[in-house]
Amino acid sequence: MSFLFQIFQPNMLSQPFMVNAFLSGSIVAVLAAIVGFFVILRGYTFAAHALPKIGFAGASGAVMFGVNPLIGLVVFAVSGALSIGLLGKRGRHDVITALVLVVALGTGALFLVITDNYATGAYALLFGQLVGVSGSEVVEIAILGVICIGVLSFLYRPLLFASILQEGAEARGISIRLLGMVFLVVVGITTAITVPVVGALLSFSLMIGPAATTQYVTHHPFRSMGLSVSISLFTVWSALTLAYDTGWPIGFFVAAISAIIYCLARFTAKRNPITFVRSQMKPKNL
Amino acid sequence: MRGFFPIFFAPGFFTSSQVVNALWVGTFVAAVSGMIGVFVVIRGQSFVGHALTDLGATGASGAFLIGLNIWYGFLSFGLLAGAGVELMGDKNHRSRDIATGIILSFAMGLGALFLYFDTITSNNATVSMLVLFGSIFVMDPTMTPIVIGVGLATIVLLGVLYRPLILSSVNPEIARTRGVPVRLVGLIFMILLAAAVEDGALVLGALLSTALLIGPAAAAVRLTSRTGLALIWAAGMGILATWLGIILAYDSYEWPPYGRGWPVSFFTAVLILVFYLVSHFISKRSRWLLIREVNEK
Numbered sequence: 001m002s003f004l005f006q007i008f009q010p011n012m013l014s015q016p017f018m019v020n021a022f023l024s025g026s027i028v029a030v031l032a033a034i035v036g037f038f039v040i041l042r043g044y045t046f047a048a049h050a051l052p053k054i055g056f057a058g059a060s061g062a063v064m065f066g067v068n069p070l071i072g073l074v075v076f077a078v079s080g081a082l083s084i085g086l087l088g089k090r091g092r093h094d095v096i097t098a099l100v101l102v103v104a105l106g107t108g109a110l111f112l113v114i115t116d117n118y119a120t121g122a123y124a125l126l127f128g129q130l131v132g133v134s135g136s137e138v139v140e141i142a143i144l145g146v147i148c149i150g151v152l153s154f155l156y157r158p159l160l161f162a163s164i165l166q167e168g169a170e171a172r173g174i175s176i177r178l179l180g181m182v183f184l185v186v187v188g189i190t191t192a193i194t195v196p197v198v199g200a201l202l203s204f205s206l207m208i209g210p211a212a213t214t215q216y217v218t219h220h221p222f223r224s225m226g227l228s229v230s231i232s233l234f235t236v237w238s239a240l241t242l243a244y245d246t247g248w249p250i251g252f253f254v255a256a257i258s259a260i261i262y263c264l265a266r267f268t269a270k271r272n273p274i275t276f277v278r279s280q281m282k283p284k285n286l
Numbered sequence: 287m288r289g290f291f292p293i294f295f296a297p298g299f300f301t302s303s304q305v306v307n308a309l310w311v312g313t314f315v316a317a318v319s320g321m322i323g324v325f326v327v328i329r330g331q332s333f334v335g336h337a338l339t340d341l342g343a344t345g346a347s348g349a350f351l352i353g354l355n356i357w358y359g360f361l362s363f364g365l366l367a368g369a370g371v372e373l374m375g376d377k378n379h380r381s382r383d384i385a386t387g388i389i390l391s392f393a394m395g396l397g398a399l400f401l402y403f404d405t406i407t408s409n410n411a412t413v414s415m416l417v418l419f420g421s422i423f424v425m426d427p428t429m430t431p432i433v434i435g436v437g438l439a440t441i442v443l444l445g446v447l448y449r450p451l452i453l454s455s456v457n458p459e460i461a462r463t464r465g466v467p468v469r470l471v472g473l474i475f476m477i478l479l480a481a482a483v484e485d486g487a488l489v490l491g492a493l494l495s496t497a498l499l500i501g502p503a504a505a506a507v508r509l510t511s512r513t514g515l516a517l518i519w520a521a522g523m524g525i526l527a528t529w530l531g532i533i534l535a536y537d538s539y540e541w542p543p544y545g546r547g548w549p550v551s552f553f554t555a556v557l558i559l560v561f562y563l564v565s566h567f568i569s570k571r572s573r574w575l576l577i578r579e580v581n582e583k
Contacts, residue, residue, distance in 0.1 A: 045383040046333040049390070094332035095504045099562055101336070102497035106555030109419045109494070113549055126418070127398045201340075201398060205391030212384050249402050255395025262388050 012244055016135070021197065024133045025236040027145045028194045029206065033232035034152060035190045036211030037225050038183060041163045046094050047084055047184065049204045050101040052191040054080035056200035057108025059125050064115045069125070070140055073192035080104060081188035085181040127249040128199030141193045148186050159183060160221060198239070202251030206232060209258025216269035231261055307430055308422040308489075308532050308550075314437040315485045316498050316524035321444060321517045322482040323503030323524075325475065329455045333383055334371055334476075335483055336496040337390045341367040342484045343492035344397030346417045350404050356417060357429055360484040360492075361436070367393070368480035372473050419491035422532065422550050433485055440481045443474070451475055452513055489528075494551040498524050501558030505565035527557040 012018050039048045058076025059069040080100050087096045133141070152159075162169035162179050170176055187207075194203035210231035214224045239253035300306070326335045345363025346356035371386055401417070444451075454461040454468040461468050486495030506519035531554035538548035 040384060043383060045387045046336075049333070049336075049387065094330060095327055095500055098332045098336055098496050098500040099504065099559060102494055102501065102555045103559045105494055106497070106549070106552040109491075109549045110552040112419075113547070127402070199398070201394045202391065204387070205395065208384065208387050209391060212388060249398045252395040252399040252402075255391045255398075259388055259392035259395070 009245065012241070017133075018240070018244060020133045020135055020138050021240055022237070024138050024141045024193075025197050025240055026233060027138075027142055028190075028197050029232040029236040030229050031145045031148055031190050032194055032203070032207045033210045033228035034149070034225050035187055036207040036209075036232075037214075037221070037228055038152075038159060038163060039187060039207060040211045040215060041160075042180075042183070044184075044187065045208055046097050047081070048187060048191070048207050050084075050097050051077050051080055051188050052195050052200045052203040053101060054104040055188070055192050055195050056125050057104040057111065059195065059200075060108045060111040060115070064111045070137060070192065070196065073195055074144070074189060076104060077188035077192040078185055081184035082181065085177075085184045124199075125195065126200050127251045128195075128197060128202065128254075129250070133196050137196065141196070144189055144193050148189050151182065151186055155179065155182065197250070198236075198254050199249065199251040202255050205251075205255040205258050206235065209255075209262055210235065213258070213262045213265045216265040231258075235261070302536075303427070304423045304425075305532065305536060307425065307427050309529065311425065311430055311433055312422060312489055312528040312532055313525050314434045315489045316502075316528040317521040318437040318440050318482045319486045319495065319498035320502040320506070320520035320522075320524035321441065322479055323499040323501075324506060324513065324516045324520050325451060325455055326479065326499060327503045327507055329475075331479070332496075332500050334368075334386055335479060335499050337371070337386050338364050338368055338480050338483045339487045339492040339495045340390055340397070341393045342480075342487050343417050344393045344400065346487070346492070347397050347400035347404055350417070351400050351407070355426065355429065357432070357484075357488055360487050361481070363393075364480035364484040364487075365477060368476040369473065372476040417492060419494070419549060419551060422489045423535075423547075425488065429488070433488060436481050437485055440478050440485075443478055447471065447474060447478075490551045490554060494555060497551070497555045497558050498528070501555075501562055502527065505558075505562045508565040508569045523558070523561050527554050527561065530554075530557055 013022070036048075039045065055073040055077035058072035058074075060072070061076070062069045062072025083100050084093055084097050087093075087100075158169065158174050158179060161172075162174055162176055166176060169179075190207070191203055194206060197203075198206055210228040211224075213231055214227040217227060218224050235254055235257045238257055239250050242248075242253045243250040323335070326332060342360040342364040345359035345361075347359070348363075349356050349359025367389070370389065450461065450466045450471050453464070454466050454471045458468050461471075483495050483499055486498050489495070490498065502520040502523035503516070505523055506516040509519050510516050528550075531550045531552075534553045535548055535550040541548065
């Protein structure tokens with residue numbers, strides 16, 4: 001019993017910053033899991049990895065100009081998403097993702113040098129910290145999160161269709177390019193609000209970890225998203241609790257827990273998931 | 287011209303041993319990264335190429351923790367991870383990316399923990415910035431021969447592997463029917479790739495060595511459809527971007543905020559983007575498809 005109290009310290013939620021962390025963490029967990037489902041389905045893993053780092057550069061720029069880091073995160077992540085979508089060729093945007101990423105990071109390095117903000121500011125943004133989110137930021141994160149969910153629910157059917165059967169969707173007059181752009185912008189905003197909670201380097205594991213795991217368990221889109229959301233919430237809540245106990249970076253716990261869950265699912269599953277999902281989702285079912 | 291010269295090359299540029307060292311190391315790293323990068327672009331392995339540096343960063347922060355030079359951490363983790371990704375390699379491009387992503391995110395989590403301990407034990411946070419953003423000017427000069435040696439070895443091996451590598455990159459099926467051991471070639475290439483990007487990580491930092499790997503190569507395959515020429519173009523542009531980056535970074539000690547100097551990686555990344563955009567305007571389409579066609583004949 002005393003062991004349990006060591007993990008779940010009774011006074012944890014009486015700290016205002018922990019309440020903020022749990023609130024924003026929960027919002028981010030739900031959104032990242034749903035966006036992650038489509039990221040995995042569409043094979044946007046690299047973009048999901050690059051956008052938080054691009055956002056990181058924006059945040060360090062915002063620190064330099066003395067504005068809210070969240071604005072810098074959103075501006076850079078969204079413009080990064082737009083450039084990847086605009087310059088990337090159909091089905092091959094890995095090269096342009098890498099280029100946009102390095103230019104953003106170079107700029108970020110410059111901002112950090114100019115503000116002489118290497119030590120404190122950058123570390124928190126890269127690896128996440130418990131006191132990273134203030135009360136007003138929780139509200140901002142919630143608003144952005146609701147917008148993303150709204151856009152996604154509006155796009156749900158065409159996006160699912162286009163992700164699985166691009167030619168079929170095109171034949172029905174869906175603009176693949178526009179759809180891809182809008183989706184990338186949603187990924188950008190999602191990463192922007194995830195970074196203050198779990199950090200730029202690890203917000204990517206929250207996005208792909210739970211979604212990749214559920215592909216081994218269920219093939220139904222709704223069930224799959226529901227399961228991702230549960231895994232994601234579990235990951236974030238336990239990561240926050242453990243980070244509070246140990247003082248270690250939240251990002252480490254998020255990455256470790258989601259990797260463990262992924263391995264459990266992968267080595268107990270029998271089928272190669274993605275090809276199976278695709279074979280199940282025939283156009284007639286949509 | 288006489289007036290321009292001292293403005294461009296700030297006084298003391300060629301006499302500073304750090305700068306000369308940086309120029310030597312930078313040249314080799316840029317050449318190796320550019321050449322390997324051409325194959326990375328043809329094979330569509332940009333994500334793995336970038337992931338290897340992040341994985342190397344985990345090794346580097348671990349090495350710092352136990353008191354080794356960070357270079358050994360970069361190299362050992364990079365080689366292990368490269369071999370691991372290739373061996374786990376799936377035919378399905380998408381699921382290979384996902385597997386790479388999961389390994390990568392776990393390793394980055396571990397790296398975050400190592401850096402946290404580094405920061406606590408050494409009581410300064412600059413090590414994480416050194417690992418992530420690199421600094422060619424503060425490199426340990428005794429490392430120079432090792433870095434250059436690894437670079438040279440990579441180029442030699444790339445030369446030995448040249449024909450089978452091209453064939454198995456453009457068309458694995460044809461390569462297989464001609465008796466090329468495609469998997470073995472892929473594995474050796476991944477090891478060369480790891481060596482190249484970890485060299486770059488030491489110079490530009492883990493976050494930016496991707497710039498030298500992908501940028502010049504992506505521009506080069508737009509300029510020519512001959513693989514050999516593309517290698518030369520990529521190496522040349524990489525070297526140029528690195529030299530200009532070092533010169534401008536040295537000059538920038540005179541710029542605001544005075545005395546701190548802008549990072550080499552900033553200049554190099556921007557120059558590489560400029561090269562890419564210029565090549566984009568010269569040639570409207572990427573020729574990696576053409577490279578495939580030419581080599582298939």
